[in-house]
Amino acid sequence: MLSMLLRRLSLGFITVALVSIIIFTGVEFLPGDACTAFLEREAQGKLLENCRRDLDLNRPAIDRYLDWASSAMVGDLGVSVNGQQSIAELVGNRMNNSLLLAFCALLVGVPLAIFLGVITALWRDKPIDLVFSTAAIFAMTIPEFVSSTVLILVFSAWLGWLPGIVLTSANASAAEFFPEIILPVIVVAMVMTAHILRMVRTSVIDVLASDYVRMATLKGVPYWQIVFQHVLPNALLPAINVVALTIAWLLGGVVVIEVVFNYPGLGRMMIDSISDRDLPVVQAIALILATVYVSVNLTADLLTMIANPRLRTLHMRK
Amino acid sequence: MNLDNRPLIEICDLSIGFSNEEKQVLPILRNIDLTVRAGETVGLVGESGSGKSTLALAMMGYLGNPLKVLNGSTSFRQQSTFDLSVRELEQIRGGQLALIPQNAGQALTPTQRIGRQISEALKLHSKFTETQRPERVIELLTQVRLPDPATLVDRYPHELSGGQQQRVAVAMALAGEPDALLLDEPTTGLDVTTQAHVLELLRDLAQETGTAMVYVSHDLGAIARVCERVVVMYAGEIVLDGSVRQVLLKPVHPYARSLLASIPKLREASLPAALDGRPPAPGDVGNGCAFAARCAMVEDRCTHERPSLQVTKSGERVRCHLFEKVEQLAAPGPGTAVERSSLKQAPEVLALDNIAISYTSRGLLDQILGRQPNNTPTVDDISLVIRKGETIGLVGESGSGKSTILKAIAGLIPARHGNITYNGNELLKASIDQRDKNQLRRIQLIFQNPDDSLNPRQTVAEILAQPLRLYFGLSNQELHDRSVEILERVRLGGHYLERLPSQLSGGEKQRVAVARAFIAEPELVLCDEVTSALDVSVQAAVLGLLNRLQREFGTTYIFVSHDLAVVRALADRVALLYQGRLCEIGPVADVYSLPSHPYTEVLLGAVLEPHPDSVPVLSADDIVELSPMPIGCPFQRRCPRRLGEICDTQTPPWQQVSSEHLIRCHIQHSDLQKIQTQQVS
Numbered sequence: 001m002l003s004m005l006l007r008r009l010s011l012g013f014i015t016v017a018l019v020s021i022i023i024f025t026g027v028e029f030l031p032g033d034a035c036t037a038f039l040e041r042e043a044q045g046k047l048l049e050n051c052r053r054d055l056d057l058n059r060p061a062i063d064r065y066l067d068w069a070s071s072a073m074v075g076d077l078g079v080s081v082n083g084q085q086s087i088a089e090l091v092g093n094r095m096n097n098s099l100l101l102a103f104c105a106l107l108v109g110v111p112l113a114i115f116l117g118v119i120t121a122l123w124r125d126k127p128i129d130l131v132f133s134t135a136a137i138f139a140m141t142i143p144e145f146v147s148s149t150v151l152i153l154v155f156s157a158w159l160g161w162l163p164g165i166v167l168t169s170a171n172a173s174a175a176e177f178f179p180e181i182i183l184p185v186i187v188v189a190m191v192m193t194a195h196i197l198r199m200v201r202t203s204v205i206d207v208l209a210s211d212y213v214r215m216a217t218l219k220g221v222p223y224w225q226i227v228f229q230h231v232l233p234n235a236l237l238p239a240i241n242v243v244a245l246t247i248a249w250l251l252g253g254v255v256v257i258e259v260v261f262n263y264p265g266l267g268r269m270m271i272d273s274i275s276d277r278d279l280p281v282v283q284a285i286a287l288i289l290a291t292v293y294v295s296v297n298l299t300a301d302l303l304t305m306i307a308n309p310r311l312r313t314l315h316m317r318k
Numbered sequence: 319m320n321l322d323n324r325p326l327i328e329i330c331d332l333s334i335g336f337s338n339e340e341k342q343v344l345p346i347l348r349n350i351d352l353t354v355r356a357g358e359t360v361g362l363v364g365e366s367g368s369g370k371s372t373l374a375l376a377m378m379g380y381l382g383n384p385l386k387v388l389n390g391s392t393s394f395r396q397q398s399t400f401d402l403s404v405r406e407l408e409q410i411r412g413g414q415l416a417l418i419p420q421n422a423g424q425a426l427t428p429t430q431r432i433g434r435q436i437s438e439a440l441k442l443h444s445k446f447t448e449t450q451r452p453e454r455v456i457e458l459l460t461q462v463r464l465p466d467p468a469t470l471v472d473r474y475p476h477e478l479s480g481g482q483q484q485r486v487a488v489a490m491a492l493a494g495e496p497d498a499l500l501l502d503e504p505t506t507g508l509d510v511t512t513q514a515h516v517l518e519l520l521r522d523l524a525q526e527t528g529t530a531m532v533y534v535s536h537d538l539g540a541i542a543r544v545c546e547r548v549v550v551m552y553a554g555e556i557v558l559d560g561s562v563r564q565v566l567l568k569p570v571h572p573y574a575r576s577l578l579a580s581i582p583k584l585r586e587a588s589l590p591a592a593l594d595g596r597p598p599a600p601g602d603v604g605n606g607c608a609f610a611a612r613c614a615m616v617e618d619r620c621t622h623e624r625p626s627l628q629v630t631k632s633g634e635r636v637r638c639h640l641f642e643k644v645e646q647l648a649a650p651g652p653g654t655a656v657e658r659s660s661l662k663q664a665p666e667v668l669a670l671d672n673i674a675i676s677y678t679s680r681g682l683l684d685q686i687l688g689r690q691p692n693n694t695p696t697v698d699d700i701s702l703v704i705r706k707g708e709t710i711g712l713v714g715e716s717g718s719g720k721s722t723i724l725k726a727i728a729g730l731i732p733a734r735h736g737n738i739t740y741n742g743n744e745l746l747k748a749s750i751d752q753r754d755k756n757q758l759r760r761i762q763l764i765f766q767n768p769d770d771s772l773n774p775r776q777t778v779a780e781i782l783a784q785p786l787r788l789y790f791g792l793s794n795q796e797l798h799d800r801s802v803e804i805l806e807r808v809r810l811g812g813h814y815l816e817r818l819p820s821q822l823s824g825g826e827k828q829r830v831a832v833a834r835a836f837i838a839e840p841e842l843v844l845c846d847e848v849t850s851a852l853d854v855s856v857q858a859a860v861l862g863l864l865n866r867l868q869r870e871f872g873t874t875y876i877f878v879s880h881d882l883a884v885v886r887a888l889a890d891r892v893a894l895l896y897q898g899r900l901c902e903i904g905p906v907a908d909v910y911s912l913p914s915h916p917y918t919e920v921l922l923g924a925v926l927e928p929h930p931d932s933v934p935v936l937s938a939d940d941i942v943e944l945s946p947m948p949i950g951c952p953f954q955r956r957c958p959r960r961l962g963e964i965c966d967t968q969t970p971p972w973q974q975v976s977s978e979h980l981i982r983c984h985i986q987h988s989d990l991q992k993i994q995t996q997q998v999s
């Protein structure tokens with residue numbers, strides 16, 4: 001078990017290391033460098049030289065990579081070209097905000113998705129299933145900017161119940177984001193719930209058709225006892241991995257929603273720094289997102305293994 | 319046995335069916351009348367699609383989607399099952415009426431420990447209190463003869479072997495102290511030895527507890543061992559119902575006669591008689607007898623007048639217009655003997671020299687460092703010479719490496735070491751992608767399950783065209799002609815070309831798979847359990863086909879099977895494998911006549927013949943071994959004739975019994991023969 005954990009951890013570390021190399025070489029291969037990208041037409045003479053000296057761009061690429069990678073490991077992500085601020089600090093704030101959004105969305109979305117997924121599966125093809133399954137398809141297919149805009153129009157412009165835009169600054173505390181964060185959370189949760197709902201529904205339907213559920217029925221086990229003791233523990237195992245992927249998506253992939261609501265999250269920072277040509281920040285965010293993906297998936301695999309006796313013995317034996 | 323003579327289960331004129339897309343009602347079961355009394359053991363036998371499982375589940379008031387009751391009723395203890403409330407059904411199911419499912423591995427909930435699953439049944443259906451239950455669980459596990467029940471309760475289903483899982487399912491069914499047990503193919507998928515042990519357990523239970531049993535199976539041998547009475551089903555009807563002795567020795571229905579004739583027998587070196595055609599699909603029966611289309615004795619009225627269930631003088635119920643005529647017939651004789659010419663002089667086709675195969679793949683690190691895996695290989699020390707035109711049977715329990723050896727010969731799993739020589743001088747490369755086209759063509763493989771080995775999106779024409787294009791570069795008319803020719807050879811005909819596998823029956827699919835192998839004009843055909851997914855009557859036809867093709871083309875077969883009787887019918891020589899090691903090899907007649915190797919003795923002893931007096935000899939435990947022993951005799955842990963330390967530490971030498979017959983054992987062959995002769999007398 002321990003050796004398996006160590007192996008998975010080191011594999012995860014290797015993955016992140018490879019990603020960091022790819023990011024770094026990708027940036028290296030761009031024509032010009034961080035300074036020419038940032039300074040644009042002014043990239044000449046003294047200004048360029050100073051910039052390069054400030055960012056330490058005159059040393060060989062391998063040296064710079066090793067420097068960057070080793071300081072990134074202890075949390076120092078360098079300084080941005082733009083404001084000459086510590087990237088760790090800049091990104092840290094945004095990360096907190098993204099985590100807040102993700103946390104709220106998960107808190108609402110996951111229980112709701114599992115509940116509705118189970119309900120729609122148990123009442124398969126009944127009206128309740130048709131209503132929620134259709135709603136889920138709508139939630140998945142309507143573009144986020146459309147649903148965001150409609151929600152702002154209804155709840156903010158017409159009813160005036162909720163603020164339609166986030167005006168709180170990026171470094172504010174979590175409490176200060178309420179109630180501004182409510183609408184973005186609803187939009188994010190809608191998409192997420194729909195995905196998880198459909199997955200849970202399929203999984204429950206599969207398990208309901210299994211031999212062991214039929215056996216439990218023929219053993220005289222009452223219906224709800226079958227659902228809670230024989231169906232759900234087996235059907236919800238795959239949900240762990242889907243939720244993990246959703247978390248990673250919530251942190252980096254909800255740019256559109258962040259832009260519509262002016263929410264200061266990580267995704268928007270990435271887009272902003274790309275348009276500002278602030279390459280050190282882009283590198284840092286890419287690296288952080290890769291780490292998030294790897295660690296979230298690793299956690300999900302470990303959780304699945306703890307919850308699934310089959311996987312557990314498989315790894316115990318090794 | 320039991321004085322209470324009121325029927326326990328009573329089924330009256332029951333018909334069950336479903337509606338198809340055109341709103342036609344298609345019956346699965348038709349007018350079933352059946353009573354089971356307390357303590358009675360009844361076998362329900364029939365081929366797939368005969369409705370036997372549906373009938374058993376209907377006794378519990380269970381109908382799978384989309385089935386519905388069309389007519390009639392079933393009752394348990396005078397309560398009409400389909401009229402009971404859900405609550406009342408839950409009381410009966412698993413309580414007075416318990417099910418032992420097919421494939422217990424899938425019928426046990428994977429995320430629950432064994433103890434908890436049995437405890438659940440106790441909680442629902444017994445008076446044991448919370449504190450008494452753990453002890454009762456252990457009692458039940460002991461009753462089904464599971465080793466070390468105290469640790470077993472904390473195991474998960476996947477941590478047990480197939481035989482152990484089946485025993486857990488039996489224990490779970492016994493938890494409610496049922497009046498009747500329904501057994502739905504409880505031993506299908508188990509090894510012969512495990513099956514024999516589970517059947518003995520069930521038989522003892524029936525005798526000890528007086529529980530009635532309804533035993534659903536396609537295997538007449540298993541039914542003969544456990545049941546007193548047998549009900550034969552065909553196309554959703556009961557066609558014959560009588561005592562096991564009567565039905566097996568003097569069947570008065572033509573279908574039962576043909577069914578018995580199609581079963582290969584261990585003591586007969588002949589091919590069983592095939593039953594042509596296939597059962598009618600639901601709704602296709604017409605007005606006459608359902609069996610008329612395949613019946614050898616068919617008369618005019620059979621095709622338009624449905625026979626009723628009549629009672630014979632000896633008290634059997636039979637659904638046949640001509641049962642009195644059938645009664646007069648002599649018992650079915652042995653099948654057609656296979657002509658065997660002496661093959662000792664035939665040239666060698668394939669030689670395996672000290673082959674070892676390992677499934678464990680080397681990790682990335684091992685590959686970088688060039689390390690070899692140091693574990694004991696799955697298959698080891700296999701040396702065999704196969705001569706042109708012969709059939710060699712590879713026999714063993716599951717996990718004995720029989721299919722693995724075939725895959726190594728085909729190059730699908732490269733052998734770890736050892737040589738495969740073709741035609742005496744041509745060294746075959748270990749991996750399939752290093753072999754040339756001609757080498758590939760000469761060795762063809764037929765798989766166990768045609769449902770998996772035929773691409774469901776390809777028509778028969780496309781399936782057959784592939785080898786023709788690949789090996790012979792044929793196209794258009796020539797390709798078409800060859801395809802039609804081979805289809806006629808396998809008795810299908812050119813009109814099958816445009817069909818998809820889903821439009822074929824199981825036997826027809828396997829014929830297509832055989833045609834695909836033979837269209838390449840192979841010299842060696844590897845048959846991997848080719849009949850084990852088929853019904854017995856279909857199996858007989860496929861065995862006949864393989865035998866005929868061999869005579870026509872002079873093909874050599876390596877025939878892998880777990881069924882010793884099938885190998886007896888088809889093979890010239892047989893090699894017995896245990897845990898990937900050869901134990902005995904020799905001509906079929908020598909090996910089967912007086913088993914000499916202890917493993918052969920165990921395997922042959924466990925075989926159940928469809929005969930009322932067939933008694934298995936259980937001489938070894940059915941422990942399941944996970945990995946082969948690194949040193950000593952591979953069979954040391956289960957051997958009933960174990961000598962002592964020498965078996966654990968030294969690999970036994972090959973003993974030459976005759977020029978063709980070799981066994982690998984520390985005991986002298988003559989001594990083994992002596993033990994056997996003493997046992998027989």
